[in-house]
Amino acid sequence: MASGTSQAPEDGGVMPSRAPELLSGNPDVTPDAIRATEKKKVEAPYGQWKSDITKEALFRGSRKLLSPRVCSRTGRTFFTEARPDGIYHLVEASQSGATYSCHTVLPEGYSARSRVYEYGGGADDGKGDDGDAGPRVIFCNFSDCTVQILDVDTEKVTCLLAESDTLRYADFAAPPRPGSPWVLAVQEDHASAVPDQVRNYVVVIHTATGEVRRAVEGADFYMYPSFSADGGKIAWVQWDFPDMPWSGVKLYWADWNDEDGAVSNVEWVAGEDGMTVTEPRWGADGFLYFCYEKTNYRQFYRRRPGGDMALLDLKRYEEAEFGSASMFIGSHTYAILSKECIVAVATENGSDKVIAFNPETLQSQDLSLPLSEITYDGLYRLSDTSFIVIGGGDTTPQAFYLVDITDNDDGARDNRKLTNIRWSIDEVLNPEIFSTPQHIHFSAKSGPKREIHGFYWPPHNLEYKGPEGTKPPLIVQSHGGPTGHTGPGLALSMQYWNARGYATFAINYSGSDGHGKTYRELLNGRWGAIDVNDIAESVRHLSSSTSTPPLIDGRRVGIRGGSAGGYSVLQALCQHPALFAGGACYYGISDVKLLLQETHKMESHYVDFLLFTPGMTDADKEQVMRDRSPVHHAGNITAPLLICHGEDDKVVPISQAYTMYDDIRARGGEVKLVKFPGEGHGFRKGGELAQGA
Known part of the structure; x- marks a missing residue:
């Protein structure tokens, strides 16, 4: 309503x-x-209720907001808006008295989205102080990976770095000094198509001449280059294979010379093997602040050049996670x-x-x-x-x-x-039409000893109720990552089903972040096993007397998920076929060995943590990959399966979808494959999705 x-x-x-x-x-x-x-309320069977939450509201009428930024000189405010047209628009929020209005400032033909590490992020930032001129924004254009400068007031776009077959840029950071022509960025060089041979650097870009210098090199990955408040230093984080953004990340700083764009006196600041540092940010007080996982949770630390590192011990928040440690570039969570x-x-x-x-x-x-x-x-x-x-x-x-x-x-x-x-x-929409999430957690019955977490949304509709004595069907939502997590914030993609009489459960299985390092590392060596067991245990918990009263009808359970969540869908249908009445796999993984051969640089060693344990022989690894690849167990699947995949996916190539589809179809199983032209990893063209839904 x-x-x-x-x-x-x-x-x-x-x-x-x-x-x-x-x-x-x-x-x-x-x-x-x-x-x-x-x-x-009208009594009607669960799953047959009518609702005002339509597929058009999900796909055509919604957009993703991200990357708020403020011009330090003028105070003018900007953000990025990913709309159903698949374009990432730059938008300015302007104030007139007590009223705000928003208008697009990026001309047609551009999209402020980066391709670095394939997941992107950090596609734009302020160019720096240009005297009395209006705000200028440096950004990466998605279609051709060019670097452009936008004059916000005139909406004129000037090309700074021309199209290249091999070079990509992201994570821009402008200097604090007025008139400085330099901008920091992360550069990715695809001169080699072999993932291990793709090179990354911290570079400095001269915004007047277009000169690019590689200031920091030698590591496999970089993020968060930034200038100190006085402009005398820069800082960044880096890590090497086989580590990931949440493991083995180290923080460095170095002296910066604004006259010639030179970097010198590189010094380690924080970070050790197996730990991570994320979101370094300079304060006006001269300290470099950062989030550091020295214990079970990422906590705040700071260090001033010439001084020692200190923990900011926030009482009551010792078991909270601060800072984002993901494959997306440019996080700002503080x-x-x-x-x-x-x-x-x-x-x-x-x-x-x-x-x-x-x-x-x-x-x-x-x-x-x-x-x-x-x-x-x-x-x-x-x-x-x-x-x-x-x-x-x-x-x-x-x-x-x-x-x-x-x-x-x-x-x-x-x-x-x-x-x-x-x-x-x-x-x-009226918030009263939405289901309210409940944090569900319970002790696992199978080893290792652990709690299983997730958020449960019961069916909810202001006009309907289920028949007395019946329980609703359940849709399990498995997140990607796999070391991500699903939060309790409103998601129309799940409320769509809640309003029609379905319960939904977003499982944050063992390995999900947001629950501490120990919980996240439970997935190491167990991907495709412990997470899938968590899913099965959750279904049984929600449908049994251990959840008093039982919350769902355990005979009517479906499962859906994208990317690593899609892998969970396939694994769950293979390993626990009797539990599920159907599944929907979005750009998911069916063959982990094929993934290793075809995926991009960032994830080319991801499974080293997730599947293998120290001391394994090559034969052991081959066996693990076979055991945990759904394509080799597709004959176990008895439930109908929907597979959706983007044809331009570089993270999980569409070959993964074909492999699973062909196998199930050859066995006479019920499977449907829907391909999306022009889509990569994750679906962004909402209008087309609404038409094809």
């Missing part, structure tokens, strides 16, 4: 802000009122507002909250924002007392917010003001 509708203007104009109405709650919803409402205030996303059991803390006194406070899931590149400083954030709540969609915080006399930041600037959906 819609509480308000509005079409997004073609220029990306702002949606009418309804934040107070949507976020305040309804004091009239009492237990008696709920019971009275239940009596008026912001240094001033010497007295840092705001940060704290993740506990897969759920996010925004806190503020003083790095000197270490006093901290939950800002109690109505957000439970914040995008990996979603938080940025606006002023000493304000920031911008992109996130969603349990029953409110992702949106772009401005948050003002000021101190009371006792130092508490209770005078906060939340302003909604942009919704991620065209049709703003």
